[in-house]
Amino acid sequence: MAKMKAKALPTQAEDFSAWYNDIVYRADLVDLGPVRGTMIIKPYGYSLWENIQKNLDAMFKATGHENLYFPMLIPMSFFQKEAQHVEGFAPELAVVTHAGGKELEEPLAIRPTSETIIGEAYSRWVQSYRDLPLLYNQWVNVMRWELRTRPFLRTTEFLWQEGHTAHATAEEALAETRQMLDIYATFAEEFGAVPVIKGEKTEGERFAGALMTLTIEAMMRDGKALQSGTSHYMGENFARAFDITFNDVNNEQAYAHTTSWGLSTRFIGAIIMTHGDDKGLIMPPKLAPYQxxxxxxxxxxxxxxxxxxxxxxxxxxxxxxxxxxxxxxxxxxxxxxxxxxxxxxxxxxxxxxxxxxxxxxxxxxxxxxxxxxxxxxxxxxxxxxxxxxxLAAFHEALLERARAYRDEHTYDAASFDEFRERVEDGFVYAPHCGEPACEEAIQEETKATARCIPLEGPSAEGAVCIRCGRPSGYERKVVFAKAY
Ligand SMILES: [Zn+2]
Known part of the structure; x- marks a missing residue:
């Protein structure tokens, strides 16, 4: 990296993407791994991750969750059991076919996420309603074979936590899904000084196999959105695929309702791009390696x-x-x-x-x-x-600055032409019909995606879709933005 230091850091206004790609190395957060798309997280970057981990872990434990560890190798057959899940993840799977000098009888996937291997175990651990809920989390690495990678934002291997819970009723599982979203939002703001919008993903943006995906979305200093944490309600989908059944209070067989939720090293990308300026990074005091x-x-x-x-x-x-x-x-x-x-x-x-x-x-x-x-x-x-x-005042000022920036770059659009123009500069709240085809058309025409249907925000009652004019399919206006 010595060669890079001779040049000045590009300014954010001149080329935000170049600024990001330069500062992650200059600030000594990462180095490139030998395999394309992998990163070496250096001590300054890893210490930031440790502080994220420590504080988030405390919040998980305070709400009754325990940590455990599952193997990283998953039999390929497990992925075939949930149709949507395999469709969503198959293109990104890295698969081990040989080990010990021999071809394996069954290929093994390196975990891209662990719903399947955990689902199989839960089917053995759950017999009666008394065994529920299971409230577990693991801090692990995962692998998703990505073609276009950038440090922290998209890497073939990354670190994260994945929570996996099983419940006796839909109500309990939904409450868990919302609780974990609240924890992520609170963590992002109170520790990362990163203001977020809490919302639900549209059908097209949902996690593969989930009935509902909740998300926190943050605005970066180039006006783009970064999904910073997600919490999924699976309904009975994974329980049916993996046979997670139990005898309920009436001694009748029932399927468990499961959830999963995750926050990854991507959050480091959120910190860098929410706070950094032309001089470099600005660390939120509560997570800073050095304060x-x-x-x-x-x-x-x-x-x-x-x-x-x-x-x-x-x-x-x-x-x-x-x-x-x-x-x-x-x-x-x-x-x-x-x-x-x-x-x-x-x-x-x-x-x-x-x-x-x-x-x-x-x-x-x-x-x-x-x-x-x-x-x-x-x-x-x-x-x-x-x-x-x-330090306390610094945190408040940083959060306030990020909020002000987001508010200055958040718009309403009265027409699709206005939408098109505004979405180049930040978030746009607009009514949407909810049709996946219309959402895809918006993406094709503007590069913007539906980030979420916000849990709080302007009503879309009686409004018509910003693009096609059909009645709004949601109670609220949808947040659209270009995204990482
Ligand atoms: Zn529409």
Whole structure:
């Protein structure tokens, strides 16, 4: 990547896509894997994922879910059992045909998602209504053979969590599906500072085999949508395919109702594209690998100044860590402070704390904010208290900024011509007839897709379809956008 650094980071306005493809490497989040479409997640990127994982996992456990682990190899025959599911996933399957130097009797798919292998196990684990609900989740890698790939957004192998639950009734399963959507939305906003629209997918955009797919959709800084988490209600589809039956309270055989829900390393793409600017990344404080970078500043070879500055830097770092703040002290020798500023700015560390001999004379450190560029002198004794407050304010400001950006790029359209124009610049709320063919035509003509039927939003009562003029098929206007 050394060659790339010689050139400037492209601005977002000039080429958003080039900006993204450049910053993921410059900020040292990833490197390319040797197999096309794979990525090596480097420590700075992996640490972000670990923070996503840790916080989301706590929310899953607080709502009664447990983690387990299923094998990554799935007998091919399992995929044949649910017709829509196999149709949806077959083109993306990577299949193992040989192992141990021999051709296998039955080819094995590398999991693209685990409904099938989990469905088979659940059929053995569930006998009676007393065995329900099953509320399980796994944190794993999955593989989907994609032709066009981009780090985090679309890779042949990615990391995610997949929750799989089984319930005695449709009501319970639907409540679970909605609960997990709420958890994703809360997580996105409260941890990622990523504002999202909660909604239901249209039939054409539904998960293969699901009766209902709920989604959270976020707007990137180029006006495009990124689906950031999904929660599916399968009804009895997978239970029928895998024979997940139980004796209900009346001792009658019934099929379980199942759900699945997932959030992946794509969410890192959402963070990058919701917050980043022309200088690089901006990390949401609650997920940032480092929340504060401390830069000791002294002239090279001034050993006395160095000793004084380093003593104070170490004390400040210790006091901050005691407050639970994730601190990085950049004490690398032989790099100018300017070079270090730029590097951490590019990596999007929310706060930078500078400590030099002049500051020490005045008993202060300089606290700089990555979002606004503002700098303030903070008394050394007050730093440990000031930083957590500054981080909390940073989160709010970041979320507010993202909301304002989304609102500025969200439109209503009175005609299909207006729709066509507006959808180039963001989200458009428009009534739609609900016909899959009409939805496909919109995609062909504008490249925009129905992101969701929002759970909250403008009513479409009495309205007619933006494209074909038939009566609206939904209660609300549909959110359309170009999407990743
Ligand atoms: Zn229509």
């Amino acid at each position: 504060v970078v401390v830069l000791p500043i002294y002239r090279a070879n001034d050993e006395a100044a160095k000793a004084g500055v380093m003593a104070e830097v170490d004390a400040l770092a210790a006091a901050l860590r005691e407050q639970g703040v994730r601190v990085k002290v950049d004490d690398r020798e032989g790099l100018s402070p300017g070079r270090k500023f730029n590097e951490w700015e590019q990596k999007g560390v929310p706060l930078r704390l500078e400590v030099g001999p002049k500051d020490l004379e005045q008993g202060v450190a300089q606290l700089a904010d990555r979002l606004t560029g503002a700098k303030e002198a903070v008394a050394l004794g007050a730093v440990a208290e000031r930083v957590p407050a500054a």
